[in-house]
Amino acid sequence: MTVTVVIEIPVELYNIISDIAKKRGKSVEQIILESFINSVDPKRRIELYLQLHETFLKEFEKFYNKGDLVQAGEKLWGAVTALLNAIGEIKNLPHYSHRDYSEIIEYIAEEIKNPSLTLMFAAAERIHANFYHAFLRKNTFDELKKQVLTLISILKDYLQRILK
16 A cells, blocks of 8 residues: 655755755655665565555556656656665665666576566666656657566566565
């Protein structure tokens, strides 16, 4: 279950968090979560990342249906990285930077013997880049979206296997 809570913070603080998020290629929500996540029990951390994943997927659908590809793509990227954060927690792999995410994808691709995972992740990165530059047309976005949704499905299956 996801609850939306509105917290008022000074615009200066929001701008700092937003700048950090942009530099790290993450959402504001992810930066806030990461700021306190280490004080949370490891099992609960995984649950939080999975909840964040579901929230991002719902938001992706909402923005996509409105035709806002820039925001939809960023939410889709967030859904991918939330899964990678959960996997990083379980496998005790770093999961704090874009490079860490690439390393996790390479690790999984080798483990499950599916090198196409790296291409699917590249599609997710391209959609993420669209957040900053708004260069994708709908047809291209839709093709990339298919690859990213396939990646998400594979990552979810992988998570189910390693959580057992």
